Amino acid sequence: MNRTDLTRRSTLMLLGAGAGLVAAPYVIRPARAQSKVVNITTYDKFVPQSFIEQFQKDTGIEVRVRLTDDQGKQYNLLSAEGGAPTTDIVTVTGHRLSQFLKSDLLVPLDVARIGNFGNLAAAYKGAPQLTIDGKVYGVPLLAGFEGLARNTEYTKPTETWGYMFEDEFKGLTSYIISDFLSIVMKYQGNDGDYVTYEGKPEIAQAATDKARDFLIANKDKVRKYYDAGSEVQQMFLNEDIYLAQTWSGPAAKLIMDGHPIALSIPKEGTYGFLYSFNIVKNAPNADAAYIFLNAMLASPEIGAAMTRQSGFNSAFGGVDKLLTDRERAALALPQEQVERIQFFSSVNRQMKNDMIDKATAEIKAA
Structure with a gap:
């Protein structure tokens, strides 16, 4: 396995440019027999509620969000659940990716099933920061x-x-x-x-x-x-x-x-970091997970909403054009600090x- 270091220059370019409500946390139940459901473990204010509501209306897939505030907690939970996870998508930082992969907790993405994958910002086209031995292990979300x-x-x-x-x-x-x-x-x-x-x-x-x-x-x-x-x-x-x-x-x-x-x-x-959405090995609702990831990448408005809620720079293309001057100023840094x-x-x-x-x-x- 290659080391999963970030492509520093391209990510710094995105940070230098300056690139609602959060879903209520549900109690995620074992979902082996479920259909039309996707279970997501992520951070507060990462996924816009307006997007969740529209996604549920358009697809009939229920989105269940479990909030976390620590990578270690996510890792320990997945490790404890073993081959029967209760979540489909987890939010992993780039530098912790190798830990999750070493424990065989994630699967490579079938990028062909994510038609909007090309809508990522230039720094993340093809997700080089999350590519290991030619396999892509996540959708870039936010950088900070x-x-x-x-x-x-x-x-x-x-x-x-x-x-x-x-x-x-x-x-x-x-x-x-x-x-x-x-x-x-x-x-x-x-x-x-x-x-x-x-x-x-x-x-x-x-x-x-x-x-x-x-x-x-x-x-x-x-x-x-x-x-x-x-x-x-x-x-x-x-x-x-x-x-x-x-x-x-x-x-x-x-x-x-x-x-x-x-x-x-x-x-x-x-120190800097990159958040990504990753599909869990043996995810009970993998098909729904792919539909969710594809929908999330559908438009820069979704990325802009994620940035406004979280304060982190979006990895989606076109987001900067949608932000106000104040929002861009809050995200940008002088080049010497970058x-x-x-x-x-x-x-x-x-x-x-x-x-x-x-x-x-x-x-x-x-």
Whole structure:
């Protein structure tokens, strides 16, 4: 199997250009005997409710959405279900794809069954980021990155992640520990993606411990460790926090809605990622899954709706032309900041996951 690294330049071009309601979560039941149903596990605000309603009306296929907020939870659920999954489509990030494939949880797409596959943006034509040994394993959806978000009424522009640790912001910052730990490693001059640590566990552990100890020493700056994008959005709206490490989507959505939030990539750099829809092995409703994926790619309006809801850059062609000036501004970055994005790699993921998970638990317990 080839490594599933993203095509960095093409994806950065899409991010640099700046490219309703969410379905209520259903209780997904085993669906072996079901027809006219498609079960989807995805993130909050990824699939527009208006699209779901129109799709159900046009096809008679019921869409059942189960919300998730973590790749690990999705992986663990599919692994536990084994050969009898309760979902048909899952949302996987590019750098975690190899983990799902190694456990034989996904199947290659029959692209011939998705007539609208060619409607992807130029950077994703043919889905090169999701192609392994000539087989395509997902439909690109949304691209994003980890950024520094700040309330512009209480903070000043900054060029460094170190701003998060200034004494004036005691109790006024927030972050996802596992994500921010990688960024702190980069801030300290180490490899937060662990690619260069392959076969070097001692060096990797020392770098991890250094970042862990730094975050423990600066625990007084944190108002709350959060898990979901909606949490950090609410904290900004309540003015509980002034600074946060956040996925670009939740921050961009606040900017689109007119809130005093700015999003940037500090000089030390950050990490980017790509979300895709993938069909589960032994999906109980594979035919319906293909119909859903094809319908989703039918028009740029659907991609634009996904972008407006999530704040992430759409992978669908023609979306940029449908966005307002404010929406495009919320999604775009200065070129020098775009160049600071390093897309997560699939290399050495097990070492990274193990060390990050352990350090995360230690930070919480400290």
